[in-house]
Amino acid sequence: MQSSLRLGLAGLGTVGASVVRLLAKHGDDLAVRCGRRISLRAVSARDRTRDRGIDLANVNWFQDPVKLAANPDIDVFVELIGGASGPAEESVRTALEHGKHVVTANKALLARHGVELARLAEKKGVSLNFEAAVAGGIPIIKTLREALAGNEITRLAGILNGTCNYILTRMERERISFDECLKDAQRLGYAEADPTFDVGGFDTAHKLALLTSLAFGSEIDVDQIFIEGITSIGLPDIEAADELGYRIKLLAIAEKNEGGIEQRVHPTLVPKTSAIGRVDGVLNAVAVDADFVGKLMLVGPGAGGDATASSVVGDIADIARGTALNTMGRPAEQMKPYRKSDVESHAGGFYVRLSVYDRPGAFAAIANRMAERGISLESIVQRAGRPMADQPNTGSPAMTRQVIMVTYQTTEAAIREALARIEQDGHVSDPAQFIRIEAM
Amino acid sequence: MQSSLRLGLAGLGTVGASVVRLLAKHGDDLAVRCGRRISLRAVSARDRTRDRGIDLANVNWFQDPVKLAANPDIDVFVELIGGASGPAEESVRTALEHGKHVVTANKALLARHGVELARLAEKKGVSLNFEAAVAGGIPIIKTLREALAGNEITRLAGILNGTCNYILTRMERERISFDECLKDAQRLGYAEADPTFDVGGFDTAHKLALLTSLAFGSEIDVDQIFIEGITSIGLPDIEAADELGYRIKLLAIAEKNEGGIEQRVHPTLVPKTSAIGRVDGVLNAVAVDADFVGKLMLVGPGAGGDATASSVVGDIADIARGTALNTMGRPAEQMKPYRKSDVESHAGGFYVRLSVYDRPGAFAAIANRMAERGISLESIVQRAGRPMADQPNTGSPAMTRQVIMVTYQTTEAAIREALARIEQDGHVSDPAQFIRIEAM
Known part of the structure; x- marks a missing residue:
């Protein structure tokens, strides 16, 4: 020996x-x-x-x-x-x-x-x-760095923060507000006293930056990640998503497209029936799409002393056995500079929630603004006069209605422009909520 | 270079x-x-x-x-x-x-x-x-051999045969008989002309034998695997399982217990809400329970040229990089002889389906036989006079009723004894169907 x-x-x-x-x-x-x-x-x-x-x-x-x-x-x-x-x-x-x-x-x-x-x-x-x-006990680094060496990865999507997933899961299951779930998460030790790093999406972004580099052979660039946390997600969104057949997850997504590599962290509507939509509580998951293996998903504990120790010792065992690998799976000098794709060019479906003043013509005006930008609506739900649990207090809640729209595929730029116009028109009492939808 | x-x-x-x-x-x-x-x-x-x-x-x-x-x-x-x-x-x-x-x-x-x-x-x-x-494109060998080196594995359970999972998924979703699903699987190239190797559970057993050895450091022993295929699963079982909140999957299970290592391949009722219960179609999945990492699950394509090639090339890349590992994760001389645990000592819940003659006292007699062996029933469903889709033709189907029972935890020996008695008593028209339940 x-x-x-x-x-x-x-x-x-x-x-x-x-x-x-x-x-x-x-x-x-x-x-x-x-x-x-x-x-x-x-x-x-x-x-x-x-x-x-x-x-x-x-x-x-x-x-x-x-x-x-x-x-x-x-x-x-x-x-x-x-x-x-x-x-x-x-x-x-x-x-x-x-x-x-x-x-x-x-x-x-x-x-x-x-x-x-x-x-x-x-x-x-x-x-x-x-x-x-990244992802605690899940061997995603080894999988990307070694097992999938023969693949071109096209996309990866992950639930990489157990705190956020715990909060979103409880909001959905028990219809408890974000603040209450956060307090419970803090009490149970899942969230820090200052939760910004978790719920703001920054922890997820750090992890995504590493996965992106491994997956695409690009230099790590955490500053170019589009980050949106989960603090703006209210029960009205959770409820509407549920009715529409979706769950809201904080996803980290990296994908290659013509413009470069897109890295984003944001709340996302995923179908309830999708594998990643079913990853609940403090669990983490990473789904990889690659040209030869197809779709692969790893699910497991994203945090905790023992699970994380399993990964630490796995790394030590590799060294003990003499396994020698480049840190990011290829020589550092061979890593390509990260070329950011414009996230506004992201195409997909969107969920939009508006607090619309209850007056004639408001809805028609909104529909026209969407149509102007070529945005087709897959579904529209108007909730008449029922102020919802944690709806923002607008002074006179009875005067607004929640209008929820799901769009067909469009660009983020189109949605942002249409919503800016709708806000300028003065038909909505609050800034629009919009959440990206991923088919998964 | x-x-x-x-x-x-x-x-x-x-x-x-x-x-x-x-x-x-x-x-x-x-x-x-x-x-x-x-x-x-x-x-x-x-x-x-x-x-x-x-x-x-x-x-x-x-x-x-x-x-x-x-x-x-x-x-x-x-x-x-x-x-x-x-x-x-x-x-x-x-x-x-x-x-x-x-x-x-x-x-x-x-x-x-x-x-x-x-x-x-x-x-x-x-x-x-x-x-x-094993499991096509899923890096389960690398995960067991390398990533989880710091863990004592206590149990692994897998869906390792896409053909069987395809058939069971279609039976459940479309309520089509086993034979029809098998024909489709053959037409689509998922099943061989002689499907025995797949549907009989033998392919799954070969794969399980390798995983068991890696997980527990024991010598490979495929002959000691308890194997039951899916050919006996009828639509009545699929339907009853569905009503009771379960799905039927052909699982490969290896676990350590006091008596040694249990290796079994058999149809299993798993909760619909469990992660492995949601692995549909030709996908494969492996769930590992280990002392430090906890629960880990890998899901992906279990077959297909490209997905399998991904794994082949991953292995070649390891060799190219100079990674040297013992085949089964430890020196062959250090592998312990496989010590079989008696599968009859397996404890758990069971699903039992009986075709009971529709006459006074029959049900009481059955209930007594279960009680004699200390078997408690969690639920009983009696389907009155409705001969089901592919119920075996017993000559006079109107004279029997399907009685479905789910037991609380008991031993396989107790269930086998009770069912032998029930058959001897002459109250049932056909051999009892019983399927193990795994909590997962």
């Missing part, structure tokens, strides 16, 4: 503690599988006194993760600190510069510095693995 | 032709991803004259796949001939003995000779990869 693979682990939060427990529980089996032992040599965390329920008696303790990363007694640096800069970035960079493999769960770091770090890893001839950074 | 990886491909059926097309289409991208070109040097197939729509002008032709396997000009032998013995076995063995890597889609070969071939591959220091042998 080869000499053992020596780990230094920085960050002993939920995931870090699970990794330590996993290595203790399955150490013998991992040694059989990998042909060598995986041995935790050193850790770094802020609070040394906290009881994490794990045995660290034989492990060296470093106050400073950067010192740990440079330590000559480790072969692999496992970064579970988090954050796009600061100690996480500094320690990962240090580890790579010292010729150590790196395993990280840090999506923010890679979304910001992935290409550069990949280049550094290649230069040093080491691995930079990050299965745990 | 390293020298190119030279392939010899035996078998130019649907999958073989797709592999050739894939390599032609994505050769440049594969070279970037793998750091070396993958170059098809030679092929072997029975009929040299057939037009397969692929360009083989620069490729050597071998009449005999065994000679191709021994050819010094190839590094990887790709076996797409099929069959557990004969030329497939001989050529794979020859390739390994000559120190060549092997990529195969041949589930029957590996189910029969996998352990021995794995041992040979290890001895020669080469790879024996078989992603395409």
